[in-house]
Amino acid sequence: KPIFSLVATLTMVFSPLAQFAPEALAVDSGWRAPSDNSGGSDWSNHGNAYTSNNLYATVTGNNKTVQSANFNIATITSQAIIRGIVVSLEGKTGGRQVNVSLSGDANLSSTSAKISTNTTGTTDSTSLLGSASDLWGAAWLPNSFTNGNFRVKLTSNNGAGTYSLDQLMVKVYYDILGCTDSIALNYNPAATQNDGSCIYNQPAQNPILSQSCG
Numbered sequence: 096k097p098i099f100s101l102v103a104t105l106t107m108v109f110s111p112l113a114q115f116a117p118e119a120l121a122v123d124s125g126w127r128a129p130s131d132n133s134g135g136s137d138w139s140n141h142g143n144a145y146t147s148n149n150l151y152a153t154v155t156g157n158n159k160t161v162q163s164a165n166f167n168i169a170t171i172t173s174q175a176i177i178r179g180i181v182v183s184l185e186g187k188t189g190g191r192q193v194n195v196s197l198s199g200d201a202n203l204s205s206t207s208a209k210i211s212t213n214t215t216g217t218t219d220s221t222s223l224l225g226s227a228s229d230l231w232g233a234a235w236l237p238n239s240f241t242n243g244n245f246r247v248k249l250t251s252n253n254g255a256g257t258y259s260l261d262q263l264m265v266k267v268y269y270d271i272l273g274c275t276d277s278i279a280l281n282y283n284p285a286a287t288q289n290d291g292s293c294i295y296n297q298p299a300q301n302p303i304l305s306q307s308c309g
Contacts, residue, residue: 121178121227121287124171124240124267129163133202133246136161144260147185149219151259154193154251162202163247166265168240175269176288177235179227182247183264187220188213189256195224197231198246199239205248206231211258219261227268240267 132141137159144152144163152161171177182195194208209231214220225231239245247265251258273286279293 121268121270122175123227123269124168124265126183126264126266127166127168128262128264129166129247131163131165133162133164137251138249138260144263147262149261151186151261153257153259154191154249155257157251157253159251161249163249163263164245165242166240166245166247167242168245168265168267171237171240171267171269172271172285173237174272174286175237176272177230177237177239177267177269179225179229179268180231180235181223181225181227181229181266181268182209183262183266184211184213184222184224184260185219185262185264186213186222186258186260187218188215188254188258190215191254191256191258192252193258193260194250194252196248196250197233198248199233199235199244201244202246202248204233205246206233208250210252213258237269 128145130145138152138154138161140150141152141161143150180197182197184193184195192211192213194210196205196208198205209224211222211224213222247263249263270288271286272288272290273283274281274293275286275289276282276293279295281292281294
């Protein structure tokens with residue numbers, strides 16, 4: 096009689112189940128403050144905006160600009176996709192606000208401006224511009240956030256009084272592409288978004304025909 100025996104062998108395969116691999120939350124840079132300005136400043140005491148200490152960088156008058164630089168954002172891996180940027184402005188205002196724009200190429204180009212929303216009065220408030228999913232209308236690469244490339248430009252608008260900035264900070268949100276399934280052979284614990292590259296050990300059934308005489 097013919098006897099069929101099934102021999103299982105282990106084969107590395109790219110599994111369609113990889114698309115259902117668990118994903119983690121996006122990574123962020125943490126809040127980062129500048130440590131320098133780029134190309135001069137129309138503001139007074141700009142260095143006071145580097146830390147939150149109730150000492151202020153101030154501006155009075157319209158269309159006066161400062162370009163903040165050197166945020167010392169940790170290197171973002173080349174496998175990352177930038178998801179959003181948030182700018183925080185802690186300060187107070189006599190009625191004037193500032194227009195905030197970003198650059199990832201050392202001011203060769205910049206985003207459209209967002210307007211600060213600090214509360215008028217003598218007490219500090221925090222204006223948060225952007226979000227974890229807001230790219231400010233621009234395309235960003237991981238190396239856009241190096242000290243040599245990234246800038247935040249603040250320009251006073253035509254409101255009244257003095258704008259006083261206690262601290263400027265930035266946070267960058269991004270995903271890291273890779274295999275997010277911990278049972279895969281090429282699991283990447285740093286990955287937050289699965290890219291379909293997971294490889295698994297999976298049994299493949301190979302029929303082998305053997306025949307006995309009797």
